[in-house]
Each structure stands twice: as C-alpha cells, then as structure tokens.
Amino acid sequence: MAMGKSVAAEAWVAERTGKPSEVLVRRAFEVREPGPNEVRLVNEAFSLNFNDIDCIYGRYATVPVSPPFVPGMEAVGVVEAAGPGAEDLIGTRVVGIPTGALGGYSTHVVCPVSMTLLVPEHVAGETAAAMHYPFHLSWLGLYERGKLQRDETLLVTAAAGGVGSAAVQLGRLAGARVIALAGGPEKAEVCRELGADLAIDYRAEGWVEKVNEFTGGDGVDVAFDLVGGQVTTDIFRTMGFGGRHLIAGYSSGIEQEHNASFDPWRMVYGNFSLVGVAHLYSDDPVAQWRRTGTRPTLRSHGIKVHADILRLLDEGKIAPVIGRRVDFADLPDAIDALEARNTHGKVVVGNLPAV
Structure with a gap:
C-alpha cells in the first residue's frame, strides 16, 4: 500500500x-x-x-x-x-x-x-543498529570534516563507546596514530583491543601530559570530541599547529550544546580550528537549512558513504x-x-x- x-x-x-x-x-x-x-x-x-x-x-x-x-x-x-x-x-x-x-x-x-x-539481508539487525549512527558520524567527522591523513595523530574521547569505538577503527584504517581516552581501566583495555596506540583513563590525573608526551610536544592533529565540558577545554592544551578539534557530542551534559562557553585564547594562540560535526542527510539541504537552521549533507552522498561502510564491514575491516x-x-x-x-x-x- x-x-x-x-x-x-x-x-x-x-x-x-x-x-x-x-x-x-x-x-x-x-x-x-x-x-x-x-x-x-x-x-x-x-x-x-x-x-x-x-x-x-x-x-x-x-x-x-x-x-x-x-x-x-x-x-x-x-x-x-x-x-x-x-x-x-x-x-x-x-x-x-x-x-x-x-x-x-x-x-x-x-x-x-x-x-x-x-x-542487506545478510547484515543482522543488531549489527545494523549498532553500526549506523557511530560509523556515519565518525566517517563524516574524521574523513570529511577533519581531513584526517595518514601518519597524523588522532585523539578520540569516549573511545570505548559506540561512536568512539567506531572512530578508533576508522582512524586506524586511515593510517593515523590513535590516542584513545576512556572512562576507566576496563574501557581503556577495550580501546587497546581495537588497536589504539595509546589508551588513557581520562578520569585519572595527568592525561593531558600523557598525550603531550606521546606526541613529543607537537600536539594532536585531529581531536574527535564526544564529551564536551572540561574535557573540551583540556583538549585545547593538546592541540597541534593547524589541528582540527571536532565538536561532535556532549555526553558530559547536553545543555552545553546551547550554552557552551570557553576562553578562545588557546584556540587563537594555538593556531588550531574548531570544527562542528552533525550526522544529517537531506535530499534538499537548502530547504532544510531555511526550515531548521541546520546544514545537512546530501542523502546521495550518505548513500555512497553507507556503501563504503558496508563494504568494510563485509571485508572484516570494521565491526560495531x-x-x-x-x-x-x-x-x-x-x-x-x-x-x-x-x-x-x-x-x-x-x-x-x-x-
């Protein structure tokens, strides 16, 4: 019907x-x-x-x-x-x-x-449910908005979560060095199993210094920030020259989406960029922008990304x-x-x- x-x-x-x-x-x-x-x-x-x-x-x-x-x-x-x-x-x-x-x-x-x-029928429903949002958001963030390149350093927050674990995998596929921040030693171990080069319990003191030591003081090239709040301002202290700090979530408190506040000094004098990331597709992005104020990606592009994600899943290179x-x-x-x-x-x- x-x-x-x-x-x-x-x-x-x-x-x-x-x-x-x-x-x-x-x-x-x-x-x-x-x-x-x-x-x-x-x-x-x-x-x-x-x-x-x-x-x-x-x-x-x-x-x-x-x-x-x-x-x-x-x-x-x-x-x-x-x-x-x-x-x-x-x-x-x-x-x-x-x-x-x-x-x-x-x-x-x-x-x-x-x-x-x-x-496709061969993809289990549970797999599809766990794959969709994490890998589409991470793909958009890392590959398109963040322009992550081989041999760059990627910092992923909430890296043992659904989206964070996808970002760790896509970062490794891009040939980046991956630093994973996770909430607790057990979650840090999950990140190591996913291939993170360095996994840190960010609830412990000194994680900023550990990140800077790992990069030799050069800082990270791309930060995939899913947490917000104090973690965001702490990440500012780890960013390298020309780095891209991707704002993709606020798991520490959604109210920051409308009320976030930080001192721009580190961004200005650190010579890095803040980059917004939101997983939105539309067949008419201009109409959606006029209606909602949001800037989506064309659905036709999302279909191509989806095909790439499914191919990598079938090849065993990624897994939710x-x-x-x-x-x-x-x-x-x-x-x-x-x-x-x-x-x-x-x-x-x-x-x-x-x-």
Whole structure:
C-alpha cells in the first residue's frame, strides 16, 4: 500500500519527563501513517543513545518533547507502509533515524526517507543498529570534516563507546596514530583491543601530559570530541599547529550544546580550528537549512558513504562494538546502565514483540 492507516504498536512510552527507568511505561501506542517522503517500518532492533536519555529528562533543546512520547533515535526493519514519494521503498529492509529523532522504542517507527538507508539481508539487525549512527558520524567527522591523513595523530574521547569505538577503527584504517581516552581501566583495555596506540583513563590525573608526551610536544592533529565540558577545554592544551578539534557530542551534559562557553585564547594562540560535526542527510539541504537552521549533507552522498561502510564491514575491516544485547522487555534496566556509564560500545535492543 502507498498510504497506510495508523497502527497500534507496542512501545516504551515516556509518560512524563524524568529518570528513564521511572517514567517509561510499556504499553500500546498509536503510530501514525507516514506522510510525504516518509516510511513506516516494522522494527526488529534498535540501539540506545545518550540523547535518548536527555530527551526523556526533557533537557534536550534540539529535540523538544511533550509527554507522552516514544523516545528512540534509531530503528532497523522492513518498510510496511510509505507516504507519497516513498512507495518504492515498501518491502525493503532499512536502517533509519525516526522523524523528529523520536519513536524508536516501538514495534513500528516512522522515518523520513532522507535519513533512511538500505540494509542487506545478510547484515543482522543488531549489527545494523549498532553500526549506523557511530560509523556515519565518525566517517563524516574524521574523513570529511577533519581531513584526517595518514601518519597524523588522532585523539578520540569516549573511545570505548559506540561512536568512539567506531572512530578508533576508522582512524586506524586511515593510517593515523590513535590516542584513545576512556572512562576507566576496563574501557581503556577495550580501546587497546581495537588497536589504539595509546589508551588513557581520562578520569585519572595527568592525561593531558600523557598525550603531550606521546606526541613529543607537537600536539594532536585531529581531536574527535564526544564529551564536551572540561574535557573540551583540556583538549585545547593538546592541540597541534593547524589541528582540527571536532565538536561532535556532549555526553558530559547536553545543555552545553546551547550554552557552551570557553576562553578562545588557546584556540587563537594555538593556531588550531574548531570544527562542528552533525550526522544529517537531506535530499534538499537548502530547504532544510531555511526550515531548521541546520546544514545537512546530501542523502546521495550518505548513500555512497553507507556503501563504503558496508563494504568494510563485509571485508572484516570494521565491526560495531556491541557491549550489551538486551530484550525489549529489559529496556529500562539497560538505559539505567547506560546512564550510569556502566556499558561500553552500543547497547542494542532486540527480541521485540511480534506484530
């Protein structure tokens, strides 16, 4: 069918804002029909994100919410309904970011075609869920925005997480020397197993000095910063001449996305650049910029990047790190563990209710 009526789904619904495990309720939830250039898929797997947590607390200004709502920024499944302009995707298997970056914690999910990519049948749903956002964001950051080159030095923060672990792998593939910052000795060991040349527990004192010692005082060429806050200003002290400090996330506090403040002195006198990175695709970037103020990449380019990522996956040169697999029924406990930083890699949710 080209257009479908709304469907009754089973979902984890945030009945109010607050601590996720206290406000999420598993219940029936009506999922609307897809609009123009949207698809609705039957969800088979999804991963959890820190931005989901921020949405549930109601503190993510970029994704404003009004309870009740279904959180969730990712989904993998087969398209069962489509709006005008998307009919050719019916029956295909896709990975996507839901419309408005909400709705993934459900058996049915509506996604814009612009943020939807095909997934081959031989790629497991859990793999696709763990691969999509981390490798697309890291690819954009390191290869396109950061222009990472062979023999340069790359610093990756939150390097044992889903995105950070992807960045470590892509950095190694580029021929860079990789310094990984992780929160604790166990997570640092994960980074070493991924091939990091130096893995540091940034919660311990002296990590800036260790980075500068490793580079011989030359500093790092590219920093992939997923943390923000004090870590960002500390990274300023490690940047080399002509370096590119990539701002790609705020796991230390999403409020910094709108209220970040730092002294530009080190940037000016350090002769390095601050570079923004956001994973956004659009078939009409100018229209999206006029509508939202964001600057996306063309979806056609994203499709090419996706093909490269899938090729590297098939060749065994990259692999998403899945630190925890949980059933749909156990989602609240899993998101508690993510919030407490008791996970590494991606937390992937599977075994969704049959529809």
